[in-house]
Amino acid sequence: xxxxxxxxxxxxxxxxxxxxxxxxxxxxxxxxxxxxxxxxxxxxxxxxxxxxxxxxxxxxxxxxxxxxxxxxxxxxxxxxxxxxxxxxxxxxxxxxxxxxxxxxxxxxxxxxxxxxxxxxxxxxxxxxxxxxxxxxxxxxxxxxxxxxxxxxxxxxxxxxxxxxxxxxxxxxxxxxxxxxxxxxxxxxxxxxxxxxxxxxxxxxxxxxxxxxxxxxxxxxxxxxxxxxxxxxxxxxxxxxxxxxxxxxxxxxxxxxxxxxxxxxxxxxxxxxxxxxxxxxxxxxxxxxxxxxxxxxxxxxxxxxxxxxxxxxxxxxxxxxxxxxxxxxxxxxxxxxxxxxxxxxxxxxxxxxxxxxxxxxxxxxxxxxxxxxxxxxxxxxxxxxxxxxxxxxxxxxxxxxxxxxxxxxxxxxxxxxxxxxxxxxxxxxxxx
Amino acid sequence: xxxxxxxxxxxxxxxxxxxxxxxxxxxxxxxxxxxxxxxxxxxxxxxxxxxxxxxxxxxxxxxxxxxxxxxxxxxxxxxxxxxxxxxxxxxxxxxxxxxxxxxxxxxxxxxxxxxxxxxxxxxxxxxxxxxxxxxxxxxxxxxxxxxxxxxxxxxxxxxxxxxxxxxxxxxxxxxxxxxxxxxxxxxxxxxxxxxxxxxxxxxxxxxxxxxxxxxxxxxxxxxxxxxxxxxxxxxxxxxxxxxxxxxxxxxxxxxxxxxxxxxxxxxxxxxxxxxxxxxx
Numbered sequence: 001x002x003x004x005x006x007x008x009x010x011x012x013x014x015x016x017x018x019x020x021x022x023x024x025x026x027x028x029x030x031x032x033x034x035x036x037x038x039x040x041x042x043x044x045x046x047x048x049x050x051x052x053x054x055x056x057x058x059x060x061x062x063x064x065x066x067x068x069x070x071x072x073x074x075x076x077x078x079x080x081x082x083x084x085x086x087x088x089x090x091x092x093x094x095x096x097x098x099x100x101x102x103x104x105x106x107x108x109x110x111x112x113x114x115x116x117x118x119x120x121x122x123x124x125x126x127x128x129x130x131x132x133x134x135x136x137x138x139x140x141x142x143x144x145x146x147x148x149x150x151x152x153x154x155x156x157x158x159x160x161x162x163x164x165x166x167x168x169x170x171x172x173x174x175x176x177x178x179x180x181x182x183x184x185x186x187x188x189x190x191x192x193x194x195x196x197x198x199x200x201x202x203x204x205x206x207x208x209x210x211x212x213x214x215x216x217x218x219x220x221x222x223x224x225x226x227x228x229x230x231x232x233x234x235x236x237x238x239x240x241x242x243x244x245x246x247x248x249x250x251x252x253x254x255x256x257x258x259x260x261x262x263x264x265x266x267x268x269x270x271x272x273x274x275x276x277x278x279x280x281x282x283x284x285x286x287x288x289x290x291x292x293x294x295x296x297x298x299x300x301x302x303x304x305x306x307x308x309x310x311x312x313x314x315x316x317x318x319x320x321x322x323x324x325x326x327x328x329x330x331x332x333x334x335x336x337x338x339x340x341x342x343x344x345x346x347x348x349x350x351x352x353x354x355x356x357x358x359x360x361x362x363x364x365x366x367x368x369x370x371x372x373x374x375x376x377x378x379x380x381x382x383x384x385x386x387x388x389x390x391x392x393x394x395x396x397x398x399x400x401x402x403x404x405x406x407x408x409x410x411x412x413x414x415x416x417x418x419x420x421x422x423x424x425x426x427x428x429x430x431x
Numbered sequence: 432x433x434x435x436x437x438x439x440x441x442x443x444x445x446x447x448x449x450x451x452x453x454x455x456x457x458x459x460x461x462x463x464x465x466x467x468x469x470x471x472x473x474x475x476x477x478x479x480x481x482x483x484x485x486x487x488x489x490x491x492x493x494x495x496x497x498x499x500x501x502x503x504x505x506x507x508x509x510x511x512x513x514x515x516x517x518x519x520x521x522x523x524x525x526x527x528x529x530x531x532x533x534x535x536x537x538x539x540x541x542x543x544x545x546x547x548x549x550x551x552x553x554x555x556x557x558x559x560x561x562x563x564x565x566x567x568x569x570x571x572x573x574x575x576x577x578x579x580x581x582x583x584x585x586x587x588x589x590x591x592x593x594x595x596x597x598x599x600x601x602x603x604x605x606x607x608x609x610x611x612x613x614x615x616x617x618x619x620x621x622x623x624x625x626x627x628x629x630x631x632x633x634x635x636x637x638x639x640x641x642x643x644x645x646x647x648x649x650x651x652x653x654x655x656x657x658x659x660x661x662x663x664x665x666x667x668x669x670x671x672x673x674x675x676x677x678x679x680x681x682x683x684x685x686x687x688x689x690x691x692x693x694x695x696x697x698x699x700x701x702x703x704x705x706x707x708x709x710x711x
Contacts, residue, residue: 276437277603293476295438295533295554337435339476339533341573342603344435388476388531388556390565403434418565419636425571426631429624 001037009033009043012129012149013050019146020056044077056147061130067104069140073133076142078102081125081157084239084248085117094118097177099237100128100142101159106237108177111144125153159252172212174247175283176240182247184208184215185262186229187269207286208247209268214287217247223255230262231255243399244284271394276343279404285397290406291414292340292393294347294386301334302379303365330366332358334382338393338406346405347393353411357385390414436461437603438476438533440570443504444626444682445470450546450699451614452538463607464536464548467618468577469584471607475550477506478531478558478566484521493518498690499530502567502630503679505686507549508532517552524555529563531556545696564634571627571634577604578620578627584608585617622678629679647676649684653694653705662694662703 010030017024029050036046044061061075069076083106085098096117097110109131111117120126129149131142144150169180189206204219208231219225234254236247249255271289279285305328306312307319319325334349334357355361358381360368369375395408445466453463453471461473482505483498490511495518497508510518524530534552541547580600584590587598590612595605611618652674656666671681685703688694697704 277601280602293438293531293533295476339438341438341440341476341569342601343437387554388533388558388562390562414565415561417561417636418568418634422564422568422571422631422634425568425575426628426635429575429628 013047016051016147022054065104066102066107075130077129079127081159082122103158103160109142114144125157127151127153170212171210171215174238174245178238180236181234183232184210186225186227189225211263215247219249221251229257232258276340276345283399289394292338293390294336295339296337297383298335301382303369303375304331306331330362332362347408349408436473438474439470439472440573441470443501443506446548447504465607465610467615468581469608469611472536474535476533478563480527481524481530482527495521497521502633503626508552509549517555520555524557529558531558567630567634571631574627578623580604660705664701
């Protein structure tokens with residue numbers, strides 16, 4: 001065995017022990033490890049035996065190809081490429097999640113509080129030693145723990161996307177972690193340069209839609225997609241941002257432009273009216289509409305001041321990050337509750353729409369507030385205009401611990417005469 | 432975080448016919464009123480005509496009672512120590528005016544077996560007729576949805592929440608409907624169909640189709656069917672029907688007499704009793 005590999009393994013054992021609060025002498029570990037090898041014990045097992053002898057409960061991680069991993073496997077070691085990696089913070093805990101792939105297939109992974117994963121990004125080839133196999137919805141997943149040892153590989157691992165047919169799905173039904181086969185029309189697309197650890201890369205992102213929903217997408221390679229194209233993608237993977245599912249298209253996926261009958265861009269672009277109760281079970285939606293009443297104008301509405309550095313909202317002129325601010329930036333927004341009789345969601349309305357609703361711009365609002373020596377006057381005017389009124393809103397629904405929030409892209413007070421509808425219902429229900 | 436309670440849309444007649452309350456189990460858990468059509472209501476959104484707003488005399492703080500009429504009857508609002516600002520607002524709105532209200536249910540039993548259904552307003556606002564009419568149309572649609580769900584549920588032997596959901600009744604409705612059937616039994620759904628049908632006519636524009644309300648002497652009508660001090664609802668309704676008095680007008684008048692303390696419901700929905708001291 002090469003000295004490089006021995007050193008790597010000793011380092012790994014040492015770290016695993018230290019994670020358990022066990023002090024380890026590197027020299028002694030090395031002697032012990034080599035002794036196992038002399039007795040024809042394979043290196044993987046030798047590592048495991050040393051750990052178990054020290055009271056670290058671990059099963060032997062079996063080296064597997066991704067396609068071979070089944071729910072019955074306890075621990076596995078895989079050499080894989082990171083197809084995607086994301087992180088989310090809950091309290092002071094960080095969760096990483098994403099997809100790993102090798103030449104046989106792909107598998108989702110997740111990790112709680114494994115800070116080391118911050119050093120890795122999409123495209124890296126790694127060896128993951130001692131990941132736990134868990135089953136979720138019948139699909140195996142890898143759980144990476146602090147005890148899992150991750151090593152970066154120099155060689156590049158090729159990815160083959162799941163050979164098994166992925167499920168055909170409508171865009172309204174996709175959710176985080178799915179691998180799906182979809183058909184959709186591209187409504188918008190733009191080229192963007194992003195930086196992955198110093199390396200510039202071009203990606204193509206935009207909005208696609210079928211008759212059930214609009215969804216943001218990212219193509220990690222130039223597939224020559226154009227606005228208006230109807231495409232079929234087999235094996236696209238779904239990732240969520242703030243609960244909003246997004247489609248990812250990467251190399252190796254089957255993607256084809258089709259010439260089938262499909263709703264026109266115009267039809268797909270029209271707002272999709274939903275009931276709030278239909279959000280249940282979904283984590284987010286792109287470009288949908290609701291009709292309901294504004295039943296509360298929340299704190300933080302009206303004239304607010306932001307930090308010029310970070311745009312955080314100031315509290316008594318103080319930014320939680322940058323301290324006291326000399327030249328705060330005035331802004332307008334509305335935070336409210338929309339209720340449509342089937343449920344209630346928060347809505348956030350930005351400056352442009354707030355200005356339209358108030359019929360004046362932010363500068364006038366500042367002047368007015370200064371004159372009255374009270375910035376609350378604007379919030380009061382908003383309440384006078386909007387409270388209890390029927391409105392039609394459009395935007396993107398995101399979700400977090402506080403429930404659903406609509407990031408509003410349009411809002412109007414409903415001013416149509418309900419008479420014709422009343423007439424229609426009388427006809428419909430009349431005896 | 433606790434999920435915000437949705438604001439139910441229902442007509443006064445349905446709210447006022449409610450006799451089932453699911454009380455708060457813990458301090459912070461909400462109280463629900465369960466209506467005969469199975470709405471499980473903690474918060475309510477309504478629009479109608481403000482017809483009365485009075486200061487309550489005895490209170491140390493401003494307390495206001497207000498009455499809002501919709502096409503089917505009346506909602507009663509009370510404000511107290513913790514929403515005095517809304518009390519002031521109610522007193523300052525011209526009567527009559529169209530108003531919209533969002534508020535929480537509040538009930539009390541003056542005597543066992545009797546129940547008063549109030550609303551504690553969170554926001555009150557003067558609105559125009561269009562907003563009021565939109566509420567009527569929307570409330571008629573939601574009520575129709577409950578009537579249909581109730582009809583389906585009543586046809587089943589098992590009324591458990593799970594069965595109702597498996598029938599396709601929305602999750603929002605199933606728990607209330609299950610409890611309502613247990614408590615109210617076989618609800619007269621046609622009464623509520625008539626109610627929404629009548630209510631919708633108020634939202635028509637132009638209003639040419641709305642019947643003008645016939646004037647009638649309610650006391651004389653009651654006297655004609657009274658047995659001593661007792662008045663049986665079914666006989667009263669039959670007598671009103673004979674004279675061509677619409678049921679909602681009858682209920683409205685009875686509501687008024689109850690409010691004035693001239694009669695009270697001895698058995699809800701069955702027997703009224705006349706308070707002879709106040710009668711003449």
